[in-house]
Amino acid sequence: MAKKSFYKIEMLFLKILEKEDCYGYQLTQSIQDITNGQIKIAEGTMYPILYKLQDQGYISNRQVKVGKRQTRVYYHLEPAGKEYLSQLTHDYYQMVNYPSHAVQ
Numbered sequence: 001m002a003k004k005s006f007y008k009i010e011m012l013f014l015k016i017l018e019k020e021d022c023y024g025y026q027l028t029q030s031i032q033d034i035t036n037g038q039i040k041i042a043e044g045t046m047y048p049i050l051y052k053l054q055d056q057g058y059i060s061n062r063q064v065k066v067g068k069r070q071t072r073v074y075y076h077l078e079p080a081g082k083e084y085l086s087q088l089t090h091d092y093y094q095m096v097n098y099p100s101h102a103v104q
Helices: 003-019 024-034 043-055 079-096
Strands: 059-066 070-077
Touching (some): 003 059
């Protein structure tokens, strides 16, 4: 997957986490729902992005026991992640609103 695609997925993950803490499967399902099935994210793509965001201090996680043996990891948007999301969103809109005549 191209670096630009990771950039967009990062932004989507952070935007979802801005609303509520989620576990991995919830994140992928939310993205699939909001994109009407156009974007489907595999675990092999999702977890490296989440780990990177966590290593950078943009998100944190907490483990919640569900059932007798299963543990679910919920991800939470940190203040640094809110700032990063704001920058990503600004950059995205700058790119999207770039004058079309400039690229013709």
